Amino acid sequence: MYRAGMNRVALHANSLKRLSLLVLSLSSCLLSAQAAAPRAFDSFAGRWAGALEYQDYGADRRVKIPVALSVRVDSGTSATWSFEYDDFGSTVSSVETHRWKAGTYDVTTLGQPGVQRYTSRDFPALIGKGSGKAVLVGNQLENGKQVEIRRTITLNTMTGGRASLTTLTETRAPGGTFAFRNRSSYTRTP
Numbered sequence: 453m454y455r456a457g458m459n460r461v462a463l464h465a466n467s468l469k470r471l472s473l474l475v476l477s478l479s480s481c482l483l484s485a486q487a488a489a490p491r492a493f494d495s496f497a498g499r500w501a502g503a504l505e506y507q508d509y510g511a512d513r514r515v516k517i518p519v520a521l522s523v524r525v526d527s528g529t530s531a532t533w534s535f536e537y538d539d540f541g542s543t544v545s546s547v548e549t550h551r552w553k554a555g556t557y558d559v560t561t562l563g564q565p566g567v568q569r570y571t572s573r574d575f576p577a578l579i580g581k582g583s584g585k586a587v588l589v590g591n592q593l594e595n596g597k598q599v600e601i602r603r604t605i606t607l608n609t610m611t612g613g614r615a616s617l618t619t620l621t622e623t624r625a626p627g628g629t630f631a632f633r634n635r636s637s638y639t640r641t642p
Contacts, residue, residue, distance in 0.1 A: 492552040492575075493531035495582040495607055496523045500617055502638030504537060514632075521617075521638055529553050552579075557588050568592060570603065583609040592623070599623045602630055615640040 500521040508515045518538040525531045526549075535546040547562040557570040570588035578586040588603040606618040617638045622630040 491525060491528040492579055493523065493525045493550065495579070495609060496531060496533075496617065497525045498523060499641045500638035501641045502617075502636060504634060504636045506634040507632055519636060519638070521636075568601075570601075575605075578605065578607060583607050594623055597625065599625050600630075601633075 500523070502519055502521070503516045504519045505514055505516045507513075517540070520536045522534045523531050524534070530549060530551045533548045533550055535548070537544045537546070549558075549560045549562075551558040551560075552575060555571055555573070557572055557575060559568040559570075560566075561568075568590060570590040572586050572588045574584075574586035575588070578584040585604060585606045588605065590601050590603075591598055592601050593599075600623065602622045602624075604618075604620045604622075606616075606620075608616045617636075617640075619636045621633040621635070623633050624630045
């Protein structure tokens with residue numbers, strides 16, 4: 453009887469040891485997966501140079517101006533995008549905070565009220581691959597009327613050895629078709 457009790461204790465201790473090893477192994481796998489998970493804006497981080505093309509409705513033409521962009525990752529879900537535009541001889545600066553969380557992409561522009569909110573099903577795939585295309589959809593006021601806004605972000609981490617980033621913004625009135633608003637095209641700079 454004493455021997456049978458000892459065997460049960462030894463069997464129980466062995467089972468606990470195996471269970472502990474299993475829990476440690478699973479914990480290690482989960483921590484590795486979390487550590488390896490890409491942060492939302494890591495692929496965008498750095499300095500970029502390019503041009504902003506926009507529709508000048510007063511002159512009924514498209515205009516291009518040079519732009520410098522610097523993206524600084526603030527956390528796993530946010531980044532600061534700092535722009536400098538050469539607006540025909542004068543430099544104009546703009547700072548935006550971009551946030552991604554659970555299907556929602558928010559952009560807050562320093563000095564402007566409110567948040568531009570988008571939803572996207574594609575952005576997680578772009579984050580996961582570090583390149584690709586994501587479509588963001590939201591609403592905004594344009595000339596006093598509510599319109600749907602679509603921003604398409606295309607990130608190619610290697611184009612001829614240099615990364616490229618393009619954002620295309622289009623809007624449409626209810627029941628209408630999407631119309632060009634602006635496009636920014638960049639290449640990563642050293």
